[in-house]
Amino acid sequence: MNAAEPTRSAWLDAMYRYLGAESYRTKDLAGNAPAAxxxxxxxxxxxxxxxxxxxxxxxxxxxxxxxxxxxxxxxxxxxxxxxxxxxxxxxxxxxxxxxxxxxxxxxxxxxxxxxxxxxxxxxxxxxxxxxxxxxxxxxxxxxxxxxxxxxxxxxxxxxxxxxxxxxxxxxxxxxxxLLRVFVTSDEDLLTAVNERIARHRPWTNATEVCATVSLGVVTLLGSVPRRSDARRLGELASSVPGVVAVRNRLGHDVDDVRASATTST
Known part of the structure; x- marks a missing residue:
């Protein structure tokens, strides 16, 4: 079990407890619900x-x-x-x-x-x-x-x-x-965003990128070596279930995206 696993499990358990399953409650004709x-x-x-x-x-x-x-x-x-x-x-x-x-x-x-x-x-x-x-x-x-x-x-x-x-x-x-993930708390979303970014950024360390979440909107601050790295981190944050939008404010040292486009033309 990796270090992020307990946090992920706690997040999942919290989501199920908070949301429940109201739309299709399972009961028999006598009105008895089975054990969860x-x-x-x-x-x-x-x-x-x-x-x-x-x-x-x-x-x-x-x-x-x-x-x-x-x-x-x-x-x-x-x-x-x-x-x-x-x-x-x-x-x-x-x-x-x-x-x-x-x-x-x-x-x-x-x-x-x-x-x-x-x-x-x-x-x-x-x-x-x-x-x-x-x-x-x-x-x-x-x-x-x-x-x-x-x-x-x-x-x-x-x-x-x-x-x-x-x-x-x-x-x-x-x-x-499908709306359930969008009522996940900002705190839980921030945990999930940080975990996903941490698993996919071998090019930098945790102190160079900071994420915040407000009303489901993620803001990424900091600096990374390449513009493609900043783009990739934004995509990773967007892929977290429950994220409404991402404001990518990451700076970069090298614009490898523009250089690649110039070379290809």
Whole structure:
């Protein structure tokens, strides 16, 4: 274990204690919550760091009324539907459930090529999750970066992604979960920035660069030998999860960036 490891662990534990997991609290129908599992040691830049682990789920055969009760009692808007191997095969949402209100006795079955009408007819007649769910379900691997997760949520206009590891359900990532790193305290961010810089600056020592953090904005002060070194330190600070912006005020002795550009032209 290196010298930075205890600090990193304390930072991770503090983040989980402070933030909690409010959006997808796991309870059974009786309202009982399972014992909290210890926080895993994960890369804070990945989905695994901010997801809600062990989300509520249902089986293909879970009755309609039980699905409705789970959503209402746990204040969530959707649950993943799992097959016998705990693989997510669909999602049952509030939108799927309210199709029941459109049920009309004796209504003729729409043609399958009329996808929307057929899907609504099927959900309106549903008795269990397999007929109620929307499929396929949008998933993401637990080790994917937060940047990729954000792009997938935005590009797919999704409210949530169900997280898998080796194909099995392990968590859920809601839009609000991606905001968790941005409420990390300035003190914890400063610790993380200093640790990341310390691991990647063999060209200088700790006294030549000073970092400060205010409202998530990192300011780098001091001097380094080359302009490329200053640029690299700024990139490293920016890559710390939770950093809002970086003001790079580092000076340099040699402008190797301009010299390289002049040579290449």
């Amino acid at each position: 599992a210890p926080a895993a040691r994960v890369d804070l830049g990945t989905v695994a760091a901010v997801m809600t682990p062990d989300p509520i789920s249902v089986r293909l055969t879970t009755p309609y009324k039980e699905v409705a009760s789970l959503l209402r009692d746990n204040d969530i808007s959707a649950v993943p539907v799992l097959n016998a191997f705990r693989e997510p095969v669909g999602v049952a949402s509030e939108a799927d459930l309210i199709a029941k209100h459109t049920y009309r006795p004796g209504q003729r079955k729409p043609f399958r090529f009329a996808r929307k009408s057929y899907a609504r007819w099927r959900k309106a007649r549903a008795r269990c999750a397999k007929d109620l769910m929307t499929s396929p379900v949008q998933t993401i691997d637990a080790n994917v970066s937060l940047r990729e997760a954000a792009e997938k949520l935005i590009d797919g206009n999704a409210r949530r992604l169900f997280v898998t590891s080796d194909g099995l359900l392990t968590g859920v990532l809601a839009r609000r979960d």
